[in-house]
Amino acid sequence: EYPQLDILSFNSDRKYTATLREVEQQQKLFINGAPEKIMELASKIQVEGEAKEFNESRQELFRNKLKEMTEQGLRVLAVGFKDVEDQKEVSPDLVEDIVLVGFVAFKDPLREEAESAIKTCRQAGMRPVIVTGDPLLTAKAVGEKLGLRTGEENAITGMELEKLSEEELQEKIKDIDIYARVEPRHKLKIVKAWQAQNQVVAMTGDGVNDAPALKKADIGVALGSGTDVAKEVSDLVLLNDNFNIMVAAVEEGRAILDNLRKVITYLLSDSFSETIIIGTSIVFGFPLPIAAVQILWINLVEDSLPSIALAFEPKEDEIMERDPSPKDIPLLTKEMKSIIFIIGIFTDLLLLGLFY
Numbered sequence: 001e002y003p004q005l006d007i008l009s010f011n012s013d014r015k016y017t018a019t020l021r022e023v024e025q026q027q028k029l030f031i032n033g034a035p036e037k038i039m040e041l042a043s044k045i046q047v048e049g050e051a052k053e054f055n056e057s058r059q060e061l062f063r064n065k066l067k068e069m070t071e072q073g074l075r076v077l078a079v080g081f082k083d084v085e086d087q088k089e090v091s092p093d094l095v096e097d098i099v100l101v102g103f104v105a106f107k108d109p110l111r112e113e114a115e116s117a118i119k120t121c122r123q124a125g126m127r128p129v130i131v132t133g134d135p136l137l138t139a140k141a142v143g144e145k146l147g148l149r150t151g152e153e154n155a156i157t158g159m160e161l162e163k164l165s166e167e168e169l170q171e172k173i174k175d176i177d178i179y180a181r182v183e184p185r186h187k188l189k190i191v192k193a194w195q196a197q198n199q200v201v202a203m204t205g206d207g208v209n210d211a212p213a214l215k216k217a218d219i220g221v222a223l224g225s226g227t228d229v230a231k232e233v234s235d236l237v238l239l240n241d242n243f244n245i246m247v248a249a250v251e252e253g254r255a256i257l258d259n260l261r262k263v264i265t266y267l268l269s270d271s272f273s274e275t276i277i278i279g280t281s282i283v284f285g286f287p288l289p290i291a292a293v294q295i296l297w298i299n300l301v302e303d304s305l306p307s308i309a310l311a312f313e314p315k316e317d318e319i320m321e322r323d324p325s326p327k328d329i330p331l332l333t334k335e336m337k338s339i340i341f342i343i344g345i346f347t348d349l350l351l352l353g354l355f356y
Contacts, residue, residue, distance in 0.1 A: 002021040002022060002023050002028075003021060003022050004019055004020070004021050005020040005021060005022060005027070005087075005088070005089075006019070006020040006087075006088065006089045006090045007019045007020070007090065008090040008091070008092065008095070010033065011209075012133070012183040012184055012209055013183070014033070014037070014092065015033050015034040015037040016031055016032065016033025016034065016037055016038060016041075016095070017031070017032055017033060018030070018031045018090050018094075018095050019090070020084070020087055020089070020090045026083070027083070027084045027085060027086075027087055028081055028082070028083060028084070029081060029082040029083075029084050029087075029090065029094065029095065029098070030079070030080075030081050031079065031080045031081065031082070031095060031098055032077050032078065032079045032080075032104075033077065033078065034077075034078070035062075035066050035076050035077070035078040035103060035135075036066075036135075037078075038078035038079070038080055038098070038100060039054075039059065039062060039063075039078060039100065041080070041095060041096055041097075041098050042054050042080055042098050042099065042100035043096075043097045043098070043099075044097075044098075044099045044100070045058055045099065045100045045101075046099050046100065046101050046102075051099045054100060062100075062103070065103065066103065066135075067137060069103070069105045070134075070135045070136075070137035070138040070141070071137045071140075071141060072141060073107070073138055073141030073142050073145070074105040074106065074107055074138065075105070075106055075107070075108050075134060075138060076103050076104070076105045076135070076138075077103065077104045077105075078100065078102070078103055078104075079100075079101045079102060079103075079104060080098040080099055080100045080101050081098065081099055081101065082094075082095075082097065082098045082099060110142065110145060110146070111242065111243070111244070113242075113244045114146065114243060114244070115145065115146055115147065116244075117243055117244040117246075117247045118146045118147060118148075119147065120247050120320055121247060123320055123321050124247075124250065124251075124320045124321070124322070124323075124324070125322070125323035125324045126250070126324065127199075128146075128148070129148075129176065129177050129178065129179065130142065130143050130146075130148065130177065130178045130179065130180075131179040131182055131186075131187055131190060131203075132178075132179070132180055132181075132182065133180075133181060133182060133183075134180060134181070135180060135181060136155060136157050136178075136180040136181065138180070139155065139178050139179075139180040140155055140178060140180075143155070143177060143178045148177040148178060149175075149177045149178075150177070150178065153172075153175050153176075154175055154176060154177045154178060155176070155177065155178040155179075155180065156172075156176055156178070156179055156180070157179075157180050157181045157182075158179070158180070158181045158182040158183050158186045159181065161179065161182065161186050161189065161190075162186070166189070166192070166193065166196070169189065169190075169193045170193050170196050170197065173190075173193045173194060173197065174197070183209075184207075184209035184210060184212065184213065187203065187205070187210065187213035188212050188213040188216055190213075191203055191213050191216050191217050192216065195216075195218070198327065200218045200219070200324070200327060201217045201218050201219070202217060202218065202219035202220075202221055202246070203217040203219075203220060203221065204221045204222070204223065204238070204243075204246075205220070205221075205222060205223070205226065205230055205234075206222060206223040206225060206226025206227065206230050207226065207227055207230060208227050208229045208230065210226075210230050211229050211230055211232075211233045214230060214233050214234050215233040219235050219236065220233060220234035220235050220236070221234055221235070221236045221237075221238060221246060222234035222236070222237045222238070223237075223238055223241045224237055224238055224239040224240060224241055225241055236249070247320075250320075251315070251319060251320050254315070254319050254320070255315035255316075255319060258313075258315070258316065258319070259310060259311050259312070259313050260311075260331075261331070261333070261336060262310045262313060263307050263310045263311055264331070264332065264336065265336045265339055265340060266303070266306060266307060266310055267303060267307060268336075268340045269339065269340045269343040269344055269347075270298065270299075270303055271299075272340050272341070272343075272344035273343070273344045273347045273348055273351070274290065274295060274298065276344055276345070276348045277289055277290070277348050277351055277352060277355075278290065280348065280352060281352070281355070286355070286356070289351070289352075289355045
């Protein structure tokens, strides 16, 4: 109905979108974006179809209404327009002295499983934080529903984050659960600060501007609905944009690693026993207790079925109640080495006694 002549797309610096359209043979500029930004650009307000001065009392009314809506966890956009003439394209210089029409508020409800997923994260020793472009009050309202800390020292805006040096952020970062009104460069700063604390950082994102932080994070997680650039630099892609999938992936990963270690422990304890019993027999001048073909039988036939069984062993009940393993822990742990050594020695003593 109103053909689009040009568009100034949204970006994190401008915080608004502007489209130039033809309305009944006249040109109009339509703007929507962050409420505080649109209010800053507005010089008038539409009241009952007339453009009136956007004076201090009206600004105060809108600020109070914005606070009221964001405290309820609503996401809010402001919309406005401007009459223009003989324009072929939209530039930022054109977007000023606009007429504010009002706010559009909508609810983006939490998924039902989000609260339990966050709780499981904490039990598993993971630290979830909210990093969002939404206003601080909206982020706090969502964080409160998820059980995150929402005190003054636990929430910060991108503008406040900008003023902190890297050293100051590292001192405060363990207390911060919520980051609001952040820009892509702030996400990169947050990732670097956590990595400086020797933590493994997983980050989710969907936009082109998220790509640097996704790449910098130890585990970049792109949303399935996100841009191709975000998916290219990420390690994982969530096909259904569900945070709960990340928690399930961690649980599955821990089960796989547990079973892998069980198989390795079983096979190495067997092989260690064979090595010791043959070596001890040679030292004491005994005949070889097992021949080459018997070693092959043990390794290929006897060990195969138990190894397969261990590989498909059900996950432990408390698997998501233990802390994550340190970054530098080897695949072969001290506990595994102890089990292999003890089982090997005990088995060899028994077998050598029987063979003797």
